[in-house]
Amino acid sequence: MKLADRLSQLGTEQAFHVLARAKQAERDGRDMIHMEIGDTDFHTPTAIVEAAITALHENKTKYLPSAGLLELRQALAKKISVSRGLAAHADDIVVTPGGKPMIFYTILATVNPGDEVIYPNPGFPTYESVINFMGGKAVPLQMNGDTGFEFDIEELRRLANDRTKLIIVNSPQNPTGGILSREKLQAIVDVAKQYDAWIFADEVYSELVFEGDFESILSIPGARERTIMLDAFTKTYSMSGWRVGYGLCPNADFASTIANLVNNSVSCAPNFTQWGAMAGLVNPTVAADVAAMRDELRQRRDLLYAGLQQLPGVQCHLPKGAIYLFPNITGTGQTSQAVYNFMFDQANIAVLPGTSFGQYGEGYIRMSFANNSRNRLQLAIDRLIKLWPKLLAK
Numbered sequence: 001m002k003l004a005d006r007l008s009q010l011g012t013e014q015a016f017h018v019l020a021r022a023k024q025a026e027r028d029g030r031d032m033i034h035m036e037i038g039d040t041d042f043h044t045p046t047a048i049v050e051a052a053i054t055a056l057h058e059n060k061t062k063y064l065p066s067a068g069l070l071e072l073r074q075a076l077a078k079k080i081s082v083s084r085g086l087a088a089h090a091d092d093i094v095v096t097p098g099g100k101p102m103i104f105y106t107i108l109a110t111v112n113p114g115d116e117v118i119y120p121n122p123g124f125p126t127y128e129s130v131i132n133f134m135g136g137k138a139v140p141l142q143m144n145g146d147t148g149f150e151f152d153i154e155e156l157r158r159l160a161n162d163r164t165k166l167i168i169v170n171s172p173q174n175p176t177g178g179i180l181s182r183e184k185l186q187a188i189v190d191v192a193k194q195y196d197a198w199i200f201a202d203e204v205y206s207e208l209v210f211e212g213d214f215e216s217i218l219s220i221p222g223a224r225e226r227t228i229m230l231d232a233f234t235k236t237y238s239m240s241g242w243r244v245g246y247g248l249c250p251n252a253d254f255a256s257t258i259a260n261l262v263n264n265s266v267s268c269a270p271n272f273t274q275w276g277a278m279a280g281l282v283n284p285t286v287a288a289d290v291a292a293m294r295d296e297l298r299q300r301r302d303l304l305y306a307g308l309q310q311l312p313g314v315q316c317h318l319p320k321g322a323i324y325l326f327p328n329i330t331g332t333g334q335t336s337q338a339v340y341n342f343m344f345d346q347a348n349i350a351v352l353p354g355t356s357f358g359q360y361g362e363g364y365i366r367m368s369f370a371n372n373s374r375n376r377l378q379l380a381i382d383r384l385i386k387l388w389p390k391l392l393a394k
């Protein structure tokens with residue numbers, strides 16, 4: 001018996017496979033340092049946990065409408081209207097189990113076989129995987145480390161054409177930590193308008209910015225009616241396992257289409273986790289928790305960044321946002337995969353090869369600085385400093 005042909009087009013997010021491998025290594029008695037998956041070790045803020053527990057006691061454990069909890073969508077509309085400087089309505093919002101389904105649903109809803117989709121590479125791997133799966137033509141826009149991973153507008157203009165159906169932007173960016181300036185966002189909107197393309201704006205790291213200010217593409221005039229914006233509670237509130245994310249759609253009709261995709265796939269996002277997420281929006285103690293987490297993350301970023309300066313053959317640029325360092329390792333003479341293997345096997349450190357983020361990720365590795373305390377990060381640095389001569393001698 002054979003599986004469907006289309007599965008040959010489906011990629012994967014490598015982080016989950018390496019996570020499973022590292023968990024197995026731990027079961028085998030190894031002291032693994034997790035830097036593979038983008039996850040924080042902070043507790044979910046207490047107010048969110050309490051609200052979810054209360055919801056469970058109140059029997060808020062049943063189906064919800066596919067678009068999500070109305071109270072949560074209303075609170076989100078209020079928040080987005082302020083943070084993105086626009087008029088958002090609850091009817092334009094769909095709550096999903098984590099942010100990732102919005103990537104799947106948006107590409108499913110906008111891309112016909114043969115349509116071109118421009119996406120960042122290296123970039124979050126689900127974009128390329130799902131574009132290919134839907135029969136779209138994946139058109140990579142290189143994030144070039146030689147120019148500090150600046151989003152190259154000239155290259156975007158060169159790649160865009162009448163077949164361009166969707167342009168994917170991700171700021172702050174995974175894995176490079178780059179942030180798009182207002183000028184660049186304006187230029188992207190201009191290109192999208194020129195070819196009448198949709199924009200998918202992945203803003204899941206919008207509240208994890210360490211340098212400068214976050215600018216949403218939605219604040220650019222003309223963006224709102226062609227942009228699907230993804231945000232999630234995952235990173236901001238340390239809620240990766242709760243699975244709550246959402247999309248802001250260009251209008252209520254578009255949102256109904258996405259809600260019907262939710263209806264057909266998972267019915268609805270879980271009930272009590274949405275009540276918990278809502279507490280994150282309305283309870284003032286949570287903003288303080290997020291600010292403290294951001295401050296700690298900045299210190300972890302700086303510690304790991306300083307540690308990498310001590311490894312010959314490694315060059316790293318300081319990310320302005322998100323939770324990753326993306327060092328260039330070409331100076332070691334090794335491939336991304338070889339460095340990943342070496343760190344996993346010899347140093348008990350789980351990272352990802354840059355190629356997990358697309359072909360232009362060769363020469364890099366990705367290290368999450370969010371999962372470990374500063375003490376554990378220092379331990380990782382110490383292990384690497386000790387073992388590095390062995391890698392260089394290979």
Ligand SMILES: Cc1ncc(COP(=O)(O)O)c(C=O)c1O
Nearest residue numbers: 038098099100124174232234245
């Ligand atoms: C850029 C980007 N988009 C989307 C997601 C998916 O987030 P979630 O865990 O909420 O599905 C991630 C997770 O790492 C991400 O880095």
